Amino acid sequence: MIEILKDRKQQVREGGKAAGFDMVCDTASLAGSVSQRACVFCGSRVVLYPIADALHLVHGPVGCAAYTWDIRGALSSGPQLHRMSFSTDLREKDVIFGGEKKLYRVLTELIDTYHPKAAFVYSTCIVGVIGDDVEAVCRTVSREKGIDVIPVHSEGFRGTKKNGYQAACQALSRLVGTADTAGISKLSLNILGDFNIAGEIWQIKEYYRRMGIQVVSTITGDGRVDEIRRAHGASLNVVQCSGSMMALARMMQEKYGIPYLRVSYFGIEDMSKALYEVAEKLGDEAMLSRTRELVSQEVASIMPELREYRRKLEGARALVYTGGAFKVFSMVRSLRTLGIKTVVAGSQTGDKDDYRQLADLCDEDTVLLDDTNPLELAKYVQEKGVDLIIGGVKERPIAYKLGVGFCDHNHERKICLAGYSGMLNFAREVYTSVCSPVWSLMPRRRLHTGGEQT
């Protein structure tokens, strides 16, 4: 069986709370450990990507841009500019002589062709090394073209994906507060940290509408530049899951006095809690009762089918590994709703607090992993008799090679998993995988109910 690398032992917690526990996390990936993590650029790109009427230009060689071309399921109700992959595609001579001139020409050309509302320019690793003054080029083009051209300091080596979130928030903070806030109601909020994967944000917006709340801007799912400019006019920031937008929420609190709430839209428990908390923060008795009605209606509409799935899934065992740590909490709860026990849990970017909370939430013997790799994941899938992996595309082959169900809960999925109907979709997804008859043919045959190996 696979051994955990010596330098990673403190990033893995086996053996329960009794063992005493302080996870080592929030550090650079160990060289040679085949981390599932990407880089700073990835963090920035994920967050800013869904702003649909902005130009997203990746300044660097071709790969960084090519690998992020339209891979996210972030939908737009209007412009589709975010789904294009623009790159300066630096070549040898640019690397030697510097890429500023090319960046200038490329930016100008693209802005003239596509007429975006704003432009984001992502610096990748080699831009940081060759020392292009991206800031200056952006300023010049901004002046000439009359739109915001915002540099994103996302050189891949400058930390982890989390630093990329921060860089994205910094970029966003240059937009927020630049437009008039007239006509914004007191009962208003911004949605932060939802990326409108498979149209999720449309559903959340609908809930808020039914509660009587105005959504000023969505940052960044189905995002629009002009709305983000007005975001500082809202009364509340509601930050979903991953924590990717916490930096922006904090900054807006400091600068504009807007309070924030950290919520999750996944699973019945967390979704309902989010709506109640928002109602309490913003509304009155009337809004609270509207919210109660909404929640009970929505829950009632999905419960019968959900119970059916639970009956079939009861007793299955899951491994959850996601990018953000917050999402793991929701997953553990959602799986519990379905009668599934989480036996292994972890994330790419969790901090100490996250892991403490996760340890509290999970069972005593749940294995926790920070910034793990395929061999470790496979080891615990086998040791813990896992029937289901929840993760992203990179975790999928581990599941499938071993004949284990898999559910994609990453940015690439095409199925809406947030909100109440999302919970139902989630249950359906899990059911479709875990209860498929194909597993009974696999060399490593498992039964979804028992976990006994035959």
Added chain:
Amino acid sequence: MTVSDYQTAPHEATRNACYLCAPLGASIAFSGIARCLPYLHGGQGCATYIRRYTISHFREPMDIASSSFGEEATVFGGKDNLFCGLKNVISQYQPDLIGIASTCLSETIGENVPALIEEFRQSVDLGETQLVFASTPSYAGSHLTGFHKAVLATAKALAVKKEEHGGINIMPGMISPADIRYIKRICQDLGISAALLPDYSDTLDGVSWPEYHCFPEGGTPVSVLKGMGGAKASIELCRFSDPQLSAASFLEKCHGLPAYRIGLPVGVRAADEFMDLLSGYAGRPLPEGYTRERGRLLDAYVDAHKYVFGRKALVYGDADFVMGIGRFLAEIGMVPVLCTADKGGNLAGQAEDLLAGVEKAVVLEGADFADIETLATELKPDIFIGSSKGYKLARLLGVPLVRLGFPVHDRLGGARLRCVGYAGTQELFDRIVNALLEHRQDESDIGYSYM
């Protein structure tokens, strides 16, 4: 014939690139060596993005290690990261070979990776583990460049002049695992022992596992690659890539083995050339099974000639792939109105003779999908042949897309798509004809069920 050097309005930006970066190609090539772990010397992101991307096509585990450069490594050099990374990989994977490729980052800071590797070799006991290095900055080529560089680096590092063993070397280029399997079967049926560099027919299209292991089964063993110098000849199915990067030419120069650089064996003529070469080396005629495959293919050509004649196709992808397909299309009377491929090959130079007799073929190097859109709107092809990346445009223009090449990540079985040899051509031919028929059916109001 008029292969014009068509140029769209010159532009600076790359919009929806048609090619990927060099370390991706290197990683795929390395994964065709038994118990070999690809390793990228650079930032963590490159390795992870490339893993994600290849997994989406092959739907197989694809472990790629990284030096995970942080700021310090970027400023002061990545030696510590490289050493630490290699040690970790050796202790966890116990590989036979680590295929190290550089990235833009490590190249730009001017790392002398070969020297570092040498130092590492001196400082630790490597046991059986071999290290091979390919320099693959992406700003000097595409994923195909990276692929060929890794193949060449492997041949250079491993092939020794040994006893002559009567086998041959085959460098198949970046074709599908299923195509590689077909080539292996021909060799087997002809009694030829072939060293394939690379052979990811099993490693990237494998079976289910009873338990997880560090490496998938398959790939050409290092011991076999070491014997490449003693082969009778080398055949490379890469005629358009940079001759400087040809492993066959290297083996010719260094070990005196005749090198055949032929095009992708798609279509009857090209497949004949390949089969004749192989049966010549085997000293025996092609087994009857193959001649019957050939006969059936010709029969199918006749059955469907009216459906395809004069129909216009747009082909995009890697140079060798694009020209191989282009030549095949010409053979069946279709017009490859637009062939576009990555930069760094020698496309335009050789297109002339390959597409002889074809009217109105435009051959374009280094185009992006925005260029292709401009040209396609003008040239009005009836069909697209290429990767999944052309889907949006094909949909916009309302023409069918026959998926082939890399990546195919919106359909199942990208790894099992064949186009090589008689059987592969047959599959491709049927797919093309049926796509055209289906399109015609869909377009018609009448709903013919008999075409």
